[in-house]
Amino acid sequence: MQIMYFAWFRERLNTGSEHVEPPAEISTVASLIDWLAERNEVAAELFADRNIVRVALDEQMVSHDAPISGVRMVAIFPPMTGG
Amino acid sequence: MWVRLQAEIFSPGAEIEAFVTHHKDAGAVASFYGSVRSTPEHPVRSLHLEHYPPLARKQIETFVKEATERFDLIDAAVIHRFGTLARGEPIVLAMTIAHHRQAALDGVSYIMDWLKTEAPFWKREQGPAGHTWIKAKRSDDDAAARWRPPTAK
Structure with missing residues (x-):
């Protein structure tokens, strides 16, 4: 799947988008965020x-x-x- | 009903004039126009608005449609800019037409309150000391919450 980041998330991660292939047990948004945080200190x-x-x-x-x-x-x- | 997202500057007065052309006899027209703020205590040279175009359009269209149904509006429209804006320039314009004042005013408030917290735009100020991302305000969440339950999240 493709992940897009915006605003200071994009700035701090130094990327606007990335392709990731999380393991099958990552089934919800919450677990995806946990997984992304585990693999990247800035994301954490x-x-x-x-x-x-x-x-x-x-x-x-x-x-x-x-x-x-x-x-x-x-x-x-x-x-x-x-606004 | 329409929504326009654009980088170009616009004239709020001319837009309101054009918007009411076909409904001059409706009775009530309301609008809100937000501009790039700069004060002596907090000087801002320019404001950069980042956005997520397809979702921004979809979200604002939803709020405009909800406001139209909820307040029985005759018409409603929003212009929202993105990119780099100089101090004093218009950022957003929300306009409504109804048969009665309260409906027109409530329609504008509804659209603006949801737009503030649920339309994917992010503001970054350029001041004398560099740039800073504007933090979301709790008071904006509270303002939107008074209209619950919405159909949009």
Whole structure:
């Protein structure tokens, strides 16, 4: 699956997107965030407070308990500041 | 109903004028226009808005549609800019038309409150001392929460 990052998540991770292939047991957004944090120190720091991590799956906002099977595009970003 | 995301500057006055053209007899028109703030205590040279285009459009269209249904609006529209904006430039314009004042005003508030917290835009200020990402405000979450339950998350 493709993961996109925005705002200071993108800046700190030094990438706007990456291709990842998480193991089969990673089945929800919450477990995907845990997995991403385990493999990258910066991600661990950025995602330390899980409450500020917003996620969209295939351009649909979801909560952390959403399943990720079959998803092609995951967007991970900090709280939005539009308007 | 329409939503426009654009880098180009726009004229809020001209946009409102054009928006009401076909509904001048509706009775009530409301609008909110937000601009790049700079104060002596917190000087800002420019504001950069990063966004996630397809989701930003989808989210704002949802809020406009929800507001239209909930407040029985005759029409509603939003212009939101992205890219680098100079201080004082318009960022966003929300407009509604209804038969009554309260519906028009509530429609604008509803759209703006959700847009602040649930439309994927992120603001980065450029000041004399470098750039900083603007943090989301708890008060914006509270403002949006008063309209619950929404159909959009």
